[in-house]
Amino acid sequence: MIFEGRCICRGKAKGEVIKLDEPLSFLGGVDGATGEMRVRDGNVAGKILVFPKGKGSTVGSFVMYDLMVHGKAPAAVINESAETIVATGAVISSIPMVDQIPSVRLFEDGDIVTVDADRGTVDIEGIVFKEVVSSVVSRNDKCILEKRPDKSHSYPGHWSLVAGKIEDGEKPVDAARREILEETRIKVGEPLGQMPPLYVREGNVLFKVYPFHFDAGDQEPVINEENDEYVWASIEDAKGMKTVTDTVLVMTTFLG
Amino acid sequence: MDLTREEQSILDGEEGEGKQKAMELVTALGKIYGADSLIDITSAHLSGASYKTIGDGGLKYLEDLVGGGAKVSVPSTLNPVGMDRTRWKEMHISEEFAEKQLRIIDLYGQMGIKKTCSCTPYVGPNVPSMGDHVAWAESSALSFVNSYIGARTNREGGPGALAAAILGKTANYGLHLDEKRKPTVVIDADIDGSVFSYSLLGQAVGMAIGSGIPYFKNISPEVEEAKALSAAMAASGSVALYHVEGVTPEAGNFDISGLETIHIGKKELENAYDTLNKVDDVQLIAIGCPHLTEKEMHQIAGFLKDKEKRNKDIEIWFCTSEEIRAKCPEDVKIMERFGPVLADTCMVVAPIEGTFERTATNSAKAGNYLPTLCSQKAMCRDIAALMELVI
Numbered sequence A: 001m002i003f004e005g006r007c008i009c010r011g012k013a014k015g016e017v018i019k020l021d022e023p024l025s026f027l028g029g030v031d032g033a034t035g036e037m038r039v040r041d042g043n044v045a046g047k048i049l050v051f052p053k054g055k056g057s058t059v060g061s062f063v064m065y066d067l068m069v070h071g072k073a074p075a076a077v078i079n080e081s082a083e084t085i086v087a088t089g090a091v092i093s094s095i096p097m098v099d100q101i102p103s104v105r106l107f108e109d110g111d112i113v114t115v116d117a118d119r120g121t122v123d124i125e126g127i128v129f130k131e132v133v134s135s136v137v138s139r140n141d142k143c144i145l146e147k148r149p150d151k152s153h154s155y156p157g158h159w160s161l162v163a164g165k166i167e168d169g170e171k172p173v174d175a176a177r178r179e180i181l182e183e184t185r186i187k188v189g190e191p192l193g194q195m196p197p198l199y200v201r202e203g204n205v206l207f208k209v210y211p212f213h214f215d216a217g218d219q220e221p222v223i224n225e226e227n228d229e230y231v232w233a234s235i236e237d238a239k240g241m242k243t244v245t246d247t248v249l250v251m252t253t254f255l256g
Numbered sequence B: 001m002d003l004t005r006e007e008q009s010i011l012d013g014e015e016g017e018g019k020q021k022a023m024e025l026v027t028a029l030g031k032i033y034g035a036d037s038l039i040d041i042t043s044a045h046l047s048g049a050s051y052k053t054i055g056d057g058g059l060k061y062l063e064d065l066v067g068g069g070a071k072v073s074v075p076s077t078l079n080p081v082g083m084d085r086t087r088w089k090e091m092h093i094s095e096e097f098a099e100k101q102l103r104i105i106d107l108y109g110q111m112g113i114k115k116t117c118s119c120t121p122y123v124g125p126n127v128p129s130m131g132d133h134v135a136w137a138e139s140s141a142l143s144f145v146n147s148y149i150g151a152r153t154n155r156e157g158g159p160g161a162l163a164a165a166i167l168g169k170t171a172n173y174g175l176h177l178d179e180k181r182k183p184t185v186v187i188d189a190d191i192d193g194s195v196f197s198y199s200l201l202g203q204a205v206g207m208a209i210g211s212g213i214p215y216f217k218n219i220s221p222e223v224e225e226a227k228a229l230s231a232a233m234a235a236s237g238s239v240a241l242y243h244v245e246g247v248t249p250e251a252g253n254f255d256i257s258g259l260e261t262i263h264i265g266k267k268e269l270e271n272a273y274d275t276l277n278k279v280d281d282v283q284l285i286a287i288g289c290p291h292l293t294e295k296e297m298h299q300i301a302g303f304l305k306d307k308e309k310r311n312k313d314i315e316i317w318f319c320t321s322e323e324i325r326a327k328c329p330e331d332v333k334i335m336e337r338f339g340p341v342l343a344d345t346c347m348v349v350a351p352i353e354g355t356f357e358r359t360a361t362n363s364a365k366a367g368n369y370l371p372t373l374c375s376q377k378a379m380c381r382d383i384a385a386l387m388e389l390v391i
Helices: A060-069 A084-092 A172-184 A235-239 A247-255 B005-011 B017-032 B051-067 B095-110 B139-149 B158-167 B195-209 B223-236 B266-276 B294-304 B322-327 B329-335 B364-374 B383-388
Strands: A002-004 A006-009 A012-019 A048-050 A076-078 A097-099 A112-116 A121-124 A128-139 A142-147 A162-165 A198-202 A205-215 A229-233 B038-040 B044-046 B076-078 B169-171 B185-189 B214-217 B261-264 B284-292 B315-320 B341-343 B358-361 B377-380
Touching: A006 A084, A006 B017, A060 A084, A060 B051, A076 A112, A084 A097, A084 B017, A084 B158, A128 A172, A128 A247, A142 A172, A142 A247, A162 A172, A172 A205, A205 A247, A229 A235, A235 A247, B005 B017, B017 B038, B017 B158, B017 B169, B044 B158, B051 B095, B051 B158, B139 B223, B158 B169, B185 B195, B195 B223, B195 B261, B195 B266, B195 B364, B223 B284, B223 B294, B223 B364, B261 B266, B266 B364, B266 B377, B284 B294, B284 B364, B284 B383, B294 B315, B294 B322, B294 B329, B294 B383, B322 B329, B322 B341, B358 B364, B364 B377
Parallel strands: A012 A048, A048 A076, A076 A097, A128 A205, B044 B076, B185 B214, B185 B261, B284 B315, B284 B358, B315 B341, B358 B377
Antiparallel strands: A002 A121, A006 A097, A012 A112, A112 A121, A128 A142, A128 A162, A142 A229, A198 A205, B038 B169
């Protein structure tokens, strides 16, 4: 699966992903002589190093140069948004670098990734891409959560918003309405809100999730065979439940 | 980004690898910050001069640049280094550190950079003019030349400023553009006008606004006051440009109606003072951040002339540039009775953490960095109050 970003430093590389979910300061975060990471387990040498963006001391640029001198530099760097320190370090050390990749959540440790920084592209091998909708269907400060069966392919036994796959050629908002109708028999009008897409990895499946918010009015759900049961849950209720990734984040955005 | 044919050929490597790498860096940074083109610069000022801050990675980087024949193409100066070139033993510096530090200075020299190492090049060897585009690192100095002189620079990093110096060009974005130099907030200041009060004012404003372009009312800084104000705001916040009503050259260009006004007075200065003072007894008093000017050297010598250092347990360092030290031999003689007048270094970029744990300074900038970059518990008072600790 190829994603388009932007070239910060030219070059090509292929390797295994090592990922950090937080901004990284090379000074203090990585040992310049060995490539050992101090903020997590693992070593950056020869890896495709993925993190949201750089932070911290400007000396970090020279730590990247130190890595290169010692043969311990990452094979490539992928950021969501480049800033001066890491961009400078990548350019002076000739480490291929791409930014404006939608999210570090596209990646998991161990993914085999090909970076073509000249084109600004990143190719993640062997992943299946699915576009889905996920809707907060609310009444006052609560919304419907559905319990997925234990034998479900995706997130078995987890509580989920009203979610489902977008069909070929279908608009996300239409898919959201259709899924709500199929799974709960509730008819909703125009969305009260929507969020920019979220990315969620489950094994080799990469979901691009379009979150929506709809008003249920006084309609009571009637669930179909796709789910075991439903509840009206508040944000606090959801925090105590085993939920699908980002459920609480989406509820908080729309209901918080 | 639109590159001229000549710029593109440099990027394509037709003028050698050294210039190509410099162009790659300047264009990469330009891309990140949305520059549409490159502009010519008239000077550069570089950070990344102390072995303590750049380490072996930085040293190797400089060696490789020099090996590739890199030369600057505009007048360029260098930030303070980790020690006085000749008096480093008095600073408790190791042989290994000294050797590497001297090597770094030499490498910069081979690239054509003036080997005066100061954070106040604008009082001597490197004085931009109003409207000049320049590429300066060193947060306090670039804020001073942006604000007090009306030159134009972004907050460059060390390698970015060096790349710009090699090319004689930098990316055209941010503070190079008229519309990005407009004030964002009005500061109604109520201070006593001493240099130290400007330091605290800067500390308070940086804490209050973080980044942004403050427009000051009710202050009238001269060079020394503006130096303290610039340094403090760039350390407690990331202010790179400010305007002062009736004082700085661009202040009259802007309509400030509708901007939020923040009052900074006694209460805010006390709060700033408390933030910078975390210890009551110290081992080192370090003065000269940013580097002492000639006027400040005279003032300090005048204050110390009839006094005697009684507390021998506390070391005192005075930090200035080689150039200023050479200009003030009589002042130096008096000051040396209290402690060394060190040239081209300072308490922040020297490896003082190997010797000291508690350090006092008169500088809000040093007060911010002593705990983080030097593992010190810090004290920050005006010079007279600091001298009370030893006389």
